[in-house]
Amino acid sequence: MLRLSDKILDLGRRFFTIVGKNNKPTYPVIAVATANGIFKPISSLTDKKEKPQARKYAALREFCTEFVAVPTYWACGAGAAKLGDKLFKENPQKRTVARANMMFLGVCSAAFLVIPAVCSLGLKVLDAFKKSPKRDEPAKLNSAVQNIQIERDSVGSPKFGAVSRPQMNTFVNRGGLKI
């Protein structure tokens, strides 16, 4: 009976052989994107030089980017590989090469075009959601200014006019100042 360490080594041998036989271009990019989705937001959140709000925003943005990247890499790679399969259906020797090459080209196009395009589109949608409270901000400020103005008016001139002037008038009318 095999020992546990031997079993692990045998499993490792099989695993390495599979990776060596067909090192798909999607393996490293998906591994890196997954790790980026975990560690980059953590790194952003621990950046003490940034403001807390900016940290949270950066972490969320990085997480979303990698969240989009993982399925995009897989879809672009697998889709392109299938296309390569179909193009070289009748030539099995070229089919293996075309499949790998197409998968790599698919991954490259995902990195260069698809993911940045999807992310910038996503950010625009996010901004559209964010803009509505931003537009309200000046309105709030104006209303605050108006409130203060109203308070000033109600405390200052109107009260003076309403309370003091009639008293003074009555005093003058009584002829108090003439004496």
Place this chain on the structure above:
Amino acid sequence: MIPPILTSPILYNITQTTQAQVGIETGLKAVGRPGFILLDNSIDKNTKKYSSMKEFLYQLTCFTASMLVIIPIFKKGSFAIAKKFYKDEPILQKFKNSDEFHKFYKQTDKSNRIQKLRELYGEDGKNFSDEVLTNHVNFAKGIIEFTSIAGSVLGLSIVAPMISRPLIRPVLKVLNLNENNDEKQNNTNNSEPAKQVKEIATV
């Protein structure tokens, strides 16, 4: 008309090497991501310049860290460790390090590779079938590729963000690109209501 690049053996060799894959992909990211930021018309010029340059420098740091330092270290180290664990594996004992194996792999075609390996094994080579020898090659290559993946994960996801932060900020300052430019502009735009509030508060 099918372009010949689809069946190119040079491209195929690149697709089977993790280091080349990661390098090309990072290079494309370094061009594509800043490019898309620059194309975005909804952002003001300063923010565009700042964000695109920051992204470019970050990808450049990632590329340098993983290509020049981490992957080579991982490759060599892993081959040495694998040699200790798999003492009965003849292919690991025949090559001193990963570079030597890589040379052998690159210099030989798929058809010649097994024959050359049998020659390298000497007397023992006769005991192994072609299929077993192919598995030996794949096993050694798998170790290198897997550790390259692990190295690029470590380099791009953990080390690069830590290195890039203290490196990028001074470079951006030298280039006179500042994140606060945008905030300053916002502050000046909002200065009228702010002044009103101040005036009223002093009354």
